[in-house]
Amino acid sequence: MSAINQSGWRPEMGSGAAGDAPATYTGNKALMLEEPLLFEIGDTARTGVDLPERPKVASRLSGLERNKPIGLPGLSEPEAVRHYTRLSRQNYAIDLGLFPLGSCTMKHNPRLNEKMARLPGFADLHPLTPVDGTQGALAVIHLVAEWLKALTNMPGIAMSPKAGAHGELCGLLAIRAAHEAKGDARKIILVPESAHGTNPATAAFAGYQVKGIPATEDGRVDLEALKAALSPEVAGVMITNPNTCGLFERDMIAICEAVHAIGGYVYCDGANFNAIVGRVRPGDLGVDAMHINLHKTFSTPHGGGGPGSGPVVFSAALAPFAPLPFVEKHDDRYVLVEEETVAEEGHSRAFGRMVAFHGQMGMFTRAAAYMLSHGADGLKQVSEDAVLSANYILRSLEGVMDAPFAGAGPCMHEAIFSDKGFAEGFSTLDVAKGLIDEGFHPMTVYFPLVVHGAMLVEPTETESKAALDQFIGALRSVAERAKAGDAALKAAPMYAPRRRLDETAAARKPVLVWKDPVQAQAAE
DSSP, rough: OOOOOOOOOOOOTTTTGGGGGGOOSSSOBBBBOOOOOOOHHBBBTTTTTOOOOOOOOOSSSTSSSSOOOOOOOOOOOOHHHHHHHHHHTOOTTTSSSSBBBBBOOOOOOOOHHHHHHTHHHTTOOOOTSOGGOOOHHHHHHHHHHHHHHHHHHHHHHEEOOOOOHHHHHHHHHHHHHHHHHHHHOOEEHHHHHHOOOOHHHHHHHHTTTEEOOOOTTTSSHHHHHHHHHOOEEEEEEEEEETTTSSSOOOOOHHHHHHHHHHHHOOOOOOOOGGGGTTOHHHHHHHSEEEEOHHHHSSSSOOOOOOOOOEEEETTTTTTTEEEEEEGEEEETTEEEOGGGGGGSSSSSTTTOOOSSSSOOHHHHHHHHHHHHHHHHHHHHHHHHHHHHHHHHHHHHHHTTTTTGGGGGSOOOSEEEOTTTTOTTTOOHHHHHHHHHHOOOOOOOSSSSSSSSOEEEEEEOOOOOOOOOHHHHHHHHHHHHHHHOOOOGGGOOOSSSSSSSHHHHHHSSOOOSSOHHHHHHHHHH
């Protein structure tokens, strides 16, 4: 029997399935409303606002003005509000339930953080405001920077990178600048199989040749293979720790020592810092550069294309090459250093800039509120609870789902499962679609590539035991159906606004532009 979710909804298979229900006149299914496009609601002949006639003035566009109608539909205010409200009800969000995406740390964002980010002095601040008028904002940036340096034991920092991959590029550009300063232009970056997928992409984007390093059977970097790949051509290694298999790299110190011995640098992908914050300082392990996703570890909003923030911390060896600008405190005054000539011992050999200004103020404000409200002891508890939650899920599904690294020791922030044991013809995708019917967003699927049919689950620290138990029950139920060969699972989701789509066609032949059906038919 399927689990009951918090709203009391119990999906039932069989004759009562949504696919067998009689059609409705509106196309709606009870309170799940069938929402048309804006172009299908309004029309271009009317508008929802009453504006005065535009005054006739001389054009300053030198004949470039548009003379044809724009073609946008006109809607009244109720129509516009209802349209977006109905669409919002079809979204899955962390405010609705557990978000189990692995390696994404989709945890709850405290409303206090949002309130602080909306304070007028921060939210309305223009990037060209004189320094004397931005002392409060610079103080917040400096506060977050000092916390990050203390938590990682890294002396240098760049606050301007906008996201994780942007931070990766920042770290690699600093590594390149350090090598070039020695007259030693190197060409190769080593990237283990257990690293995040953006790591090799960023290294290639930066102009490096990427060489992969295999993983051991227990999901960690093969230390001997890495040592064998080291040479004077290797600029450094990009390693994710904890890695994408949800495991801590036990040989991290040995890896750093080996890379340093050949004059290379170690870049650590810090996207999974939430698993070790307050417990492990990457600088103590020998890391030279690491980006930190504020939207993962320090609970600022995640996803939606931005705005993001991915500060990068640097070792003493790379700190002089970190980009501008950065904030310094001179007595009781904060200064935004934007020129190498005044950087002194800080970023005196900066490779340049990553952004036009200082970064995303809203992200810094939210992270500062999160840090101050938790304190050092609270951040330590965050990592402990996140690891506990992941291990609880891992062990609760023993005997039901195959966990390839369950014998490699405790997992960190995420538990990873495979499709081993499913009935013939059943796959990870079927389990993911079945979870939608149970009221959950699916976990990350088919990643990392080192696990066949991978299912990557990261519960984070913000879920209660009751929420974890409900998710475990739902996943157990769907997995057992896949193992038993339940044909109905192949049709899932049954209760979503749309049934299963052809995802390959959707990705390769997306329909992104609305066309007037009448005009489109005439064109044919």
